[in-house]
Amino acid sequence: xxxxxxxxxxxxxxxxxxxxxxxxxxxxxxxxxxxxxxxxxxxxxxxxxxxxxxxxxxxxxxxxxxxxxxxxxxxxxxxxxxxxxxxxxxxxxxxxxxxxxxxxxxxxxxxxxxxxxxxxxxxxxxxxxxxxxxxxxxxxxxxxxxxxxxxxxxxxxxxxxxxxxxxxxxxxxxxxxxxxxxxxxxxxxxxxxxxxxxxxxxxxxxxxxxxxxxxxxxxxxxxxxxxxxxxxxxxxxxxxxxxxxxxxxxxxxxxxxxxxxxxxxxxxxxxxxxxxxxxxxxxxxxxxxxxxxxxxxxxxxxxxxxxxxxxxxxxxxxxxxxxxxxxxxxxxxxxxxxxxxxxxxxxxxxx
Amino acid sequence: xxxxxxxxxxxxxxxxxxxxxxxxxxxxxxxxxxxxxxxxxxxxxxxxxxxxxxxxxxxxxxxxxxxxxxxxxxxxxxxxxxxxxxxxxxxxxxxxxxxxxxxxxxxxxxxxxxxxxxxxxxxxxxxxxxxxxxxxxxxxxxxxxxxxxxxxxxxxxxxxxxxxxxxxx
Numbered sequence: 092x093x094x095x096x097x098x099x100x101x102x103x104x105x106x107x108x109x110x111x112x113x114x115x116x117x118x119x120x121x122x123x124x125x126x127x128x129x130x131x132x133x134x135x136x137x138x139x140x141x142x143x144x145x146x147x148x149x150x151x152x153x154x155x156x157x158x159x160x161x162x163x164x165x166x167x168x169x170x171x172x173x174x175x176x177x178x179x180x181x182x183x184x185x186x187x188x189x190x191x192x193x194x195x196x197x198x199x200x201x202x203x204x205x206x207x208x209x210x211x212x213x214x215x216x217x218x219x220x221x222x223x224x225x226x227x228x229x230x231x232x233x234x235x236x237x238x239x240x241x242x243x244x245x246x247x248x249x250x251x252x253x254x255x256x257x258x259x260x261x262x263x264x265x266x267x268x269x270x271x272x273x274x275x276x277x278x279x280x281x282x283x284x285x286x287x288x289x290x291x292x293x294x295x296x297x298x299x300x301x302x303x304x305x306x307x308x309x310x311x312x313x314x315x316x317x318x319x320x321x322x323x324x325x326x327x328x329x330x331x332x333x334x335x336x337x338x339x340x341x342x343x344x345x346x347x348x349x350x351x352x353x354x355x356x357x358x359x360x361x362x363x364x365x366x367x368x369x370x371x372x373x374x375x376x377x378x379x380x381x382x383x384x385x386x387x388x389x390x391x392x393x394x395x396x397x398x399x400x401x402x403x404x405x406x407x408x409x410x411x412x413x414x415x416x417x418x419x420x421x422x423x424x425x426x427x428x429x430x431x432x433x434x435x436x437x438x439x440x441x442x
Numbered sequence: 443x444x445x446x447x448x449x450x451x452x453x454x455x456x457x458x459x460x461x462x463x464x465x466x467x468x469x470x471x472x473x474x475x476x477x478x479x480x481x482x483x484x485x486x487x488x489x490x491x492x493x494x495x496x497x498x499x500x501x502x503x504x505x506x507x508x509x510x511x512x513x514x515x516x517x518x519x520x521x522x523x524x525x526x527x528x529x530x531x532x533x534x535x536x537x538x539x540x541x542x543x544x545x546x547x548x549x550x551x552x553x554x555x556x557x558x559x560x561x562x563x564x565x566x567x568x569x570x571x572x573x574x575x576x577x578x579x580x581x582x583x584x585x586x587x588x589x590x591x592x593x594x595x596x597x598x599x600x601x602x603x604x605x606x607x608x609x610x611x
Contacts, residue, residue: 122449123457140456175449197456204460211464218476225483230490245480266481267473275468299453303461362450 111376117369121293121362122176124202125152129288132160137205141178142196145169152199203300206292210278217241218274248273248410256414257421265417268311272304273410280361280402284395295405296361298354305354308413312349316420349416353409360405364398578608 127135136153145168154165155173164172164181169191172181178199180191200208217237224238234242253262253269279295294300322328324342327335371394374387582604586597 118449123454177449197454198459199456200460201454201456203457207457207461207464211468214468215471218472218480222476222479225480230483230487242480242484246484249481249484263481267469267477270477271465271469271472275465297453297457298451299455299457300461302453303458303465307462307465358451 111373113370113373113377116373116376117366120369121296121365123292123297124176125155125173125178125199127202127205127288127292135288137202138200139171139178140198140200141167141171142198143169143180143191144194202292203294203297206282206289206294207279207300209289210275210282210294213282214274214278244274245270252407252411252414256411256418258418261421262414265311265315265414268307269410269414272308272413273406276304276357276409277403277406280406281399283361283365284398284402293362293365296358296365298358301354301358304357304409305350308353308416309347309350312413312416312420313346315417317423319423320420349412353412357405357409360401364394364401367394368398575608582608 125137125139127137129135136151139148139150139152139155141148148167150165150167155162155171157163162173164170164185169188170181170183171178172185173179174187178195178197180188180195182188218241221238221241224235228235233239248270249262249266252273253266257265276295279300282290283293283295285291324346325339327338327342330338368391371387371391375381375383377383582601585604586601
């Protein structure tokens with residue numbers, strides 16, 4: 092992948108020649124953006140929120156573009172300009188002020204953030220409706236509508252993910268966490284597959300999104316860990332002391348490795364799917380003939396169907412591994428069973 | 443830096459920030475108002491179904507037990523009836539036998555009484571006869587003595603006459 096200047100240069104070359112830069116086009120679709128492109132020249136300008144030593148600034152991202160849709164400098168408390176989709180502080184000459192840019196915190200509602208909010212809204216709408224349905228019809232009647240659609244998935248998370256991995260005694264208190272993670276990833280995966288607004292953003296294929304979830308998993312796993320878990324990491328029972336010394340650093344790496352693998356797996360899978368679909372579409376432009384569509388479109392549809400499966404699969408894998416890590420961290424030792432701790436767990440499970 | 447070369451693996455602080463807020467919001471709101479009631483409703487329903495099934499099983503068992511009990515009761519009643527009939531038969535037979543025995547013994551008693559009475563009366567009669575004979579003997583002796591019989595032949599005839607006059611019964 093090219094660095095900033097060469098990317099801009101190639102773009103210029105591409106424009107001059109009227110040719111087509113596949114890498115640029117695909118990356119543009121996968122990357123975050125300050126505006127939400129709808130179709131043609133129509134796009135939604137999203138709010139830019141900047142925090143710098145000069146204070147908080149909020150303005151529309153439309154200020155970054157002039158009437159010819161070219162990047163221009165916005166003059167706020169400092170001068171800002173977009174470089175490759177990122178907000179940078181520029182000096183009077185229009186060059187990046189690296190020192191000031193380092194102190195700039197960009198909390199903008201970008202395309203991904205907006206898409207994330209849409210998914211949050213959808214999740215709240217769907218599950219509060221479902222919850223209200225349970226309240227209204229009670230437990231005696233069969234589920235209806237959205238309730239009947241969601242109940243099997245919730246049961247799937249409970250019976251296939253939480254209970255087998257965490258155990259019937261302790262799973263209940265982790266259910267809200269697992270369900271939220273599962274449905275948030277699932278919704279964003281599906282929204283990412285929709286090519287038009289309100290989809291089209293690549294939230295679950297963004298490293299920031301997967302990183303946040305992975306950090307949450309890391310926190311929850313470590314909060315639910317017990318003495319038995321740490322003993323198995325730092326002083327593996329039933330091993331020679333030299334082996335224990337050898338294993339401790341490896342196991343310690345594993346503690347961090349697990350959430351990192353979650354982060355990369357989701358990011359890579361979803362991004363790869365998007366790149367694949369976009370690459371196939373780009374075939375038409377590479378060959379510069381509409382007949383390439385005869386090959387590209389069936390392939391795109393095929394990959395798209397696989398992506399639908401992957402969307403569900405990745406949400407499932409992320410949640411299942413999370414449950415597994417929680418289960419491993421909170422597993423009681425086989426040697427020393429504490430009946431008191433068991434009782435407490437049972438009590439918690441009932442709440 | 444390598445990370446800066448590929449913007450895909452460089453996390454934006456903005457998205458991290460908003461995602462953290464969004465996730466925590468979802469976790470709290472859905473946790474409280476969706477997951478908890480939904481999971482509770484589902485487990486309640488499962489429990490309800492389980493209980494209903496257990497209840498049905500128990501009812502089935504109860505009905506079977508009741509049927510068995512009824513059958514046992516019926517059998518017992520039948521047995522009791524048979525015993526009753528048997529007892530009644532025995533009692534009636536015993537009564538008949540008793541009555542027969544009693545009648546027989548009464549008859550024997552009456553016969554015995556009658557014999558005793560006859561014997562008594564016979565003895566009484568004999569006593570009376572003996573007394574009368576005694577009296578008669580005395581009377582005859584008196585008459586004999588009073589007549590001072592002259593001849594012996596006449597005397598003997600007379601005794602004979604008297605003796606003939608005495609009729610024993």
